[in-house]
Amino acid sequence: MIKLRDLTLEELKQYMIELGQPPFRAKQIYDWLYKGVTEFSAMGNIPIDLREKLAETCQIDPLQVLREQKSNVDGTRKFLFGLPDGNAVESVYMEYKYGASVCVSSQAGCRMGCAFCASGIDGLVRNLTAGEMLSQVLDIQRETGKPISHVVVMGTGEPFDNYEQLVKFIRLLHAPEGYGMSMRNITVSTCGLVPCIRRFGKDLPQVNLAISLHAPTNALRSELMPINRKYGLSMLLPAVRDYAQETGRRVTFEYALIHGVNDTVEVIGQLIQLIRGMLCHVNLIPLNEVNETGFGTVGRAKAREIATRLEDAGIPCTVRRQLGADIDGACGQLRLAARKSL
Ligand code: SAH
Numbered sequence: 001m002i003k004l005r006d007l008t009l010e011e012l013k014q015y016m017i018e019l020g021q022p023p024f025r026a027k028q029i030y031d032w033l034y035k036g037v038t039e040f041s042a043m044g045n046i047p048i049d050l051r052e053k054l055a056e057t058c059q060i061d062p063l064q065v066l067r068e069q070k071s072n073v074d075g076t077r078k079f080l081f082g083l084p085d086g087n088a089v090e091s092v093y094m095e096y097k098y099g100a101s102v103c104v105s106s107q108a109g110c111r112m113g114c115a116f117c118a119s120g121i122d123g124l125v126r127n128l129t130a131g132e133m134l135s136q137v138l139d140i141q142r143e144t145g146k147p148i149s150h151v152v153v154m155g156t157g158e159p160f161d162n163y164e165q166l167v168k169f170i171r172l173l174h175a176p177e178g179y180g181m182s183m184r185n186i187t188v189s190t191c192g193l194v195p196c197i198r199r200f201g202k203d204l205p206q207v208n209l210a211i212s213l214h215a216p217t218n219a220l221r222s223e224l225m226p227i228n229r230k231y232g233l234s235m236l237l238p239a240v241r242d243y244a245q246e247t248g249r250r251v252t253f254e255y256a257l258i259h260g261v262n263d264t265v266e267v268i269g270q271l272i273q274l275i276r277g278m279l280c281h282v283n284l285i286p287l288n289e290v291n292e293t294g295f296g297t298v299g300r301a302k303a304r305e306i307a308t309r310l311e312d313a314g315i316p317c318t319v320r321r322q323l324g325a326d327i328d329g330a331c332g333q334l335r336l337a338a339r340k341s342l
Helices: 009-018 024-035 048-057 130-144 159-174 194-203 218-224 233-247 265-275 300-312
Strands: 064-070 077-082 088-096 099-103 107-109 124-127 148-153 186-190 208-212 251-257 280-286 317-319
Touching: 009 024, 064 130, 077 130, 088 130, 099 130, 124 159, 130 148, 130 159, 148 159, 159 186, 159 194, 186 194, 194 208, 194 233, 208 233, 218 233, 233 251, 233 265, 251 300, 265 280, 265 300, 280 300, 300 317
Parallel strands: 099 148, 148 186, 186 208, 208 251, 251 280, 280 317
Antiparallel strands: 064 077, 077 088, 088 099, 107 124
């Protein structure tokens, strides 16, 4: 079976030619797909015999909403989606002044094992396909009835551990004949797979890049993020500098504030030393607590105080709003929720 949401328009054209159909049919079908249509019978301008052929040979595979939770505080909605093979992933819908944003998962589970994050607790199950990432956007748009203007690949999984499909997903999302989302409205976050940072700067230089930093020394970072043992700060920082220079774009460093671990005067001093003068921005995230990890968070006031210290050192800085915390939809709270656990 052909999975239609994985196809570029060109690939769908090829298939139409194989079927002896005029290539313009591909664009008609593509329009329906990106309108979110999930049944061939709804493709009004497609001849019935072609619709039947499509139904025999192709699948649209919309995600199944297994559960939806709505925040009582901020309009954030978290979806638990069932994949065709019985696995499940979470995606989050968020409303901002500038539009609606979807936080997309790139893998079912995660193998990076960061000490403070819920997503890696049960390890990696599998990579998602480009079409499955796209489906999170199309199906949330259908469920909410709101046009999605922004995408952040900050859900479960390490996007650069699924590089090929990630890049394909972004190209599908951006294609003018597809979803048509501006590259500038797309952000990818990585825990620091250095070779992929370098590749990404060349492949998709207009997409925003965020780096999960969380600690300014190798000793502390390796304790919190096992990936640092492979790609330490002496590899990560030069890659980020080169990325900023080659793309001319500011990189965001994410820094989850963990009480008594990386929020002390001393550690923040080390952070300033490490990144001062770089083309960057720091996003402080008061840790979202995850039961299993035992780490504690810091208050908003403390986060503001640290932000001021960074700004005084000339480092642009914001404190992230905490959306969806009451539904465990906030950063680091998404986890593998297999069907059997429902
Ligand atoms: N694997 C990618 C994508 C995940 S993005 C990455 O590591 O960047 C999710 C962001 O939330 C990352 O910056 C991650 O480090 C951060 N995060 C994880 N657990 C968190 C927690 N408990 N509280 C706040 N942020 C957390």
